[in-house]
Amino acid sequence: MKTLERLENNSLESLLKIGLIKKIKGYDNIFELIINWKNANYRIFFSIINNKIYITSILYKKKQKTPFNEIILADKRKKELDSVFYK
Numbered sequence: 001m002k003t004l005e006r007l008e009n010n011s012l013e014s015l016l017k018i019g020l021i022k023k024i025k026g027y028d029n030i031f032e033l034i035i036n037w038k039n040a041n042y043r044i045f046f047s048i049i050n051n052k053i054y055i056t057s058i059l060y061k062k063k064q065k066t067p068f069n070e071i072i073l074a075d076k077r078k079k080e081l082d083s084v085f086y087k
Contacts, residue, residue: 003020003035006018006020007020007033012048019034020033020034021033021034022034024045024071024074027071027074027075027078028078029047029048029049029078030045030046030047030056030071030074030075030078031045031046031047031048032044032045032066033045033046040060041060041061041062042058042059042060042061043057043058043059043061043066043070044057044058045057045058045070045071045073045074046074047074047078047081049081049082049085050085054078054081056073056074056075056077056078056081057070057073057074057077
């Protein structure tokens with residue numbers, strides 16, 4: 001519940017600063033939300049288009065490093081969204 005409250009009550013810049021989310025380097029408008037829940041790690045990749053959040057990928061993370069193919073998938077889906085919103 002604490003994570004949800006932080007998401008609702010803070011700006012994107014604040015969330016980046018406190019480390020709750022991070023921008024994926026080398027990619028335009030792809031962010032990663034890090035959730036640790038019941039001894040499990042989850043990653044939610046999302047993009048912000050027209051002030052709305054679009055989830056592009058969710059994964060259960062078993063290892064320290066995020067699989068590169070998940071970042072590629074998130075980027076592909078974001079580009080698909082871009083093609084709809086920015087024709």
